[in-house]
Amino acid sequence: MAEEDKKVPVTVVTGFLGAGKTTLVNHILKGNHGKRIAVIENEFGEVGIDDALVMETKEEIYEMNNGCVCCTVRGDLIRILNKLLKRKSKFDAIMIETTGLANPAPVIQTFFVDDDLKESCQLDAVLCLVDAKHITQHLDEVKPEGVVNEAVQQVAFADRLLLNKTDLVTDAQKATVIKRLQAINRGAELVECTNAEVDLARVLGIQSFSMDRMLEMDPDFLEDDSHHHKEHHHHDHHCDSTCTNEHHHHDHVCDTTCSHEGDHHSHLDHKHDSSVTSVGIVADGSADMRKLNAWLSGLLQERGPDLFRSKGILAIHGSDDKHVFQGVHMLLQFSSSSEGAGRPWQPDEKRYCKLVFIGKNLDRKELTDAFNACLVTN
Numbered sequence: 001m002a003e004e005d006k007k008v009p010v011t012v013v014t015g016f017l018g019a020g021k022t023t024l025v026n027h028i029l030k031g032n033h034g035k036r037i038a039v040i041e042n043e044f045g046e047v048g049i050d051d052a053l054v055m056e057t058k059e060e061i062y063e064m065n066n067g068c069v070c071c072t073v074r075g076d077l078i079r080i081l082n083k084l085l086k087r088k089s090k091f092d093a094i095m096i097e098t099t100g101l102a103n104p105a106p107v108i109q110t111f112f113v114d115d116d117l118k119e120s121c122q123l124d125a126v127l128c129l130v131d132a133k134h135i136t137q138h139l140d141e142v143k144p145e146g147v148v149n150e151a152v153q154q155v156a157f158a159d160r161l162l163l164n165k166t167d168l169v170t171d172a173q174k175a176t177v178i179k180r181l182q183a184i185n186r187g188a189e190l191v192e193c194t195n196a197e198v199d200l201a202r203v204l205g206i207q208s209f210s211m212d213r214m215l216e217m218d219p220d221f222l223e224d225d226s227h228h229h230k231e232h233h234h235h236d237h238h239c240d241s242t243c244t245n246e247h248h249h250h251d252h253v254c255d256t257t258c259s260h261e262g263d264h265h266s267h268l269d270h271k272h273d274s275s276v277t278s279v280g281i282v283a284d285g286s287a288d289m290r291k292l293n294a295w296l297s298g299l300l301q302e303r304g305p306d307l308f309r310s311k312g313i314l315a316i317h318g319s320d321d322k323h324v325f326q327g328v329h330m331l332l333q334f335s336s337s338s339e340g341a342g343r344p345w346q347p348d349e350k351r352y353c354k355l356v357f358i359g360k361n362l363d364r365k366e367l368t369d370a371f372n373a374c375l376v377t378n
């Protein structure tokens, strides 16, 4: 087959907020596979951080932060992909990192409903990163009527489950999580890892995407969106393995709250949980490390259960390094450009701080005021 006729393999990386998707993308970009990979980053949150956290490589990185890729920005995704494919000799594979709150179904569908993409791309695998310590809480979350449990969906639609952060759990806890994952998605191979360090042969070029399995889960997977929105009621997407409703087309993704009367479920009837919001803070200047550390540590301790994810790029007073902080519930991690997290501030570069908080019951004013109190004014 001529080089230009080959389909470009596409890997979709999903997983709940903070599970380790960017860590995996970096692990793959650093890897010794000789492939040139174009990365598309989609991020939930008012301010984009991930593009700065993804390693600087020769690879091309496209950022999409004005919405979740599974809904409002699917058009953007199609446009970016089509643009990329015009220069398809420049790379060997495409990797799409979806937001931690994305329902993967519409992203996957994109490759089967858009004629141009169907022609030129081959979905290689849908990888789902799972945070061994925090996943149970998100799978358990009871959602309001009609609202998707994204964590359940992500596990359900994966071809391969990467059980990450195994360093944070005991063997018994890990076994419980594995059982739970297998109850939702028995078909997917499970790979255990820490810091998303997986053998690249297990995640790239694996051709494990199975349309048959998608259709088994949801026979209407490839149907046109429009009529589903009208016909079907909103009670899908929040079911898991315990649902025994025999009329369910994908009853393995229903949860215990399911009281469904046999209506038809559609993966397209999809709403985000509006109680999960994000607050972004962008400020010029530098922050005081001691104050910032004290504030963030206290905040995560106090608000950890509701604060799903926090992250930021920081200018720290007295340091030329760019600092990064990463929070997943109560766990907080600082790193800096001297440890390889991005580039130091350049002499002519304007220093700034950029933070994002994602979770429930966020108080914008309180967060902004508390952060401003950490800024160095002189």
Ligand SMILES: Nc1nc2c(ncn2[C@@H]2O[C@H](COP(=O)(O)OP(=O)(O)OP(=O)(O)O)[C@@H](O)[C@H]2O)c(=O)[nH]1
Residues within 6 Å of the ligand: 015, 016, 017, 018, 019, 020, 021, 022, 023, 024, 050, 099, 100, 129, 164, 165, 166, 167, 168, 193, 194, 195, 196, 309, 326, 327, 328, 333
């Ligand atoms: N202890 C531990 N921490 C990890 C592991 N893998 C990743 N982390 C940390 O978890 C945090 C989140 O990792 P990311 O890769 O940014 O997660 P993500 O899924 O891209 O996050 P979002 O894009 O915000 O949804 C970072 O601080 C990582 O360093 C692991 O195996 N063990």
